[in-house]
Amino acid sequence: MGAAPDHQRLAAEVLGIRGAPPDLARRLVAQALVLEDRRDAWRRAGERICRNAPAAPGVYVLRDSEGRALYVGKAVNLRRRLRAHFAERRWRGIKPAMALAADAEWTEVGSDLEALLREAALIAALQPEANVQIGAPDLDARDVPRALQRDVLVLLRSIEADSVELVAAAVDGRTMIQRTRRSGADLAVHAQRVMRFFRSPLSRASDERVALAPIVFSWLAQRGACATRLDPHDVGTPRDLRARLAALFADARLLHERLEQR
Incomplete structure (x- = not known):
């Protein structure tokens, strides 16, 4: 059997802690070894996550080995x-929770508003x-004009080139994101869904969710001052x-400038 490690010497030479009592030195060295193992696992996880991550806009969740967010x-x-999260320089000041990062999941998005909403919901x-x-979110703290605090349907770029994201926001705080194809193939169903959203009274379940x-x-x-939007109360059925949206989808200027429909 080899000689027992000199924990006091290791504490002094590796950790820079001189004169530590033997028991304290042993515990300090043991903690340092655990931390180094954790650092190696963190580094390997980061390499794998970053290798698989797309170079695209999106929202992500970092999880530990047991799946906790x-x-x-x-x-x-x-x-x-994600590379910035796992940069070597981050380790020294990393939060304890972030040191446990072992996996990641993400959703690609087509616009910054979609990213803001999905991030807040997660x-x-x-x-x-x-x-x-x-x-x-507090409207009073955001200095939003009263004229904009009303039910609205916003048309946004989608991560799928042949689709549009319909973002519905109600004055009672509810939101909904609906992806629909510009061809109109699923517009009948989605138009009904949007109308139901705006006509549904605020339920207790939705009241308990964060208002986005x-x-x-x-x-x-x-940032969205030039986004195309509709007042859902300007349409009766x-x-x-569906007809209003189909006309907008057919316009090549959609998603490049704000379109108005009367």
């Missing part, structure tokens, strides 16, 4: 953002440990909404 974020480039649903938890509509109203007041 650690962090939710959004990015213009998922691969670049944070509310998963309550990840490493996120700074915030309450429901202020994110939409705030976005329209700033799902058939009318």
